[in-house]
Amino acid sequence: MINISKVFLIARRDLYRFWQSKQWLAGQIAMNLADILIFAMIFRGIVRKDLIPDYLRFMTPGAVALATFVAAFSIGREVGMEIRRDAVEYLLVLPMSRQDLVLGRVFGGMLRGLIYQLVFLVLASIIDSPPTLTQLPVLTITSILLTMSMSSLAIAVSSVSRDFNIQATFRALTHYLLFFFSNVFYTKQVLSLRFPHPLPEIISITPISIAADIYRWCFNYYTYIDLQSLALLTMWSIALTFLASIIYLRNLTKR
DSSP states (O other), X not given: OOOHHHHHXXXXXXXXXXXXXXXXXXXXXXXXXXXXXXXXXXXXXXXXXXXXXXXXXXXXXXXXXXXXXXXXXXXXXXXXXXXXXXXHHHHHTSSSOHHHHHHHHHHHHHHHHHHHHHHHHHHHHHHSOOOOTTHHHHHHHHHHHHHHHHHHHHHHHHTSOSOHHHHHHHHHHHHHHHHHSSSSSSOHHHHHHHSOTTHHHHHTTSHHHHHXXXXXXXXXXXXXXXXXXXXXXXXXXXXXHHHHHHHHHHHHHOO
């Protein structure tokens, strides 16, 4: 049975370590904000207006989705470092079950993502428009599910091997796939023009793409969104947490 207090204990430890990296945190936020401004300045006058009428308003909610990726993946770097340096012995002797340990790491990454995302939520509220009371619960649930998905994916990717080069390669490849094959920078209509069938449909059901579309509705860029996509995002979150549990536990005990 899961012990919630021990899960929170592990998550609090990871959150404390997150706050100790204030300079890194400030640098990442500044870099992501600069990305938004640069993309907006360069592409706003280039992108076809009939496909994306206002590129800055279109991209900003997508940046909210990407923001969760950056902070949630910081837990992956730490997990990978612990495995490489054999620091997992300390974790394995803690008086808690391994399921508590895994869920605590996932939860810690989720909290990091939610905190990091706050700046970008404020920015989206200013550039687009604030969510209504009806949209606010959907926004909150989407952020929780997405950050949990990204935290789990980061732990799975970073613990797939003890070799630093392999860990770094997998992280870079995941980063590339999530960014390039998503609708953060392009609409599904643009993806359909550039990619063969059924790739655009597959891209539209990835966690980042689902969350980006829901955020666009929450910040009133889209007037309609199929809320069944929340169920799909929930399935992604459960599946990735399960995957992280298997891979992380296997490498914790592997000798």
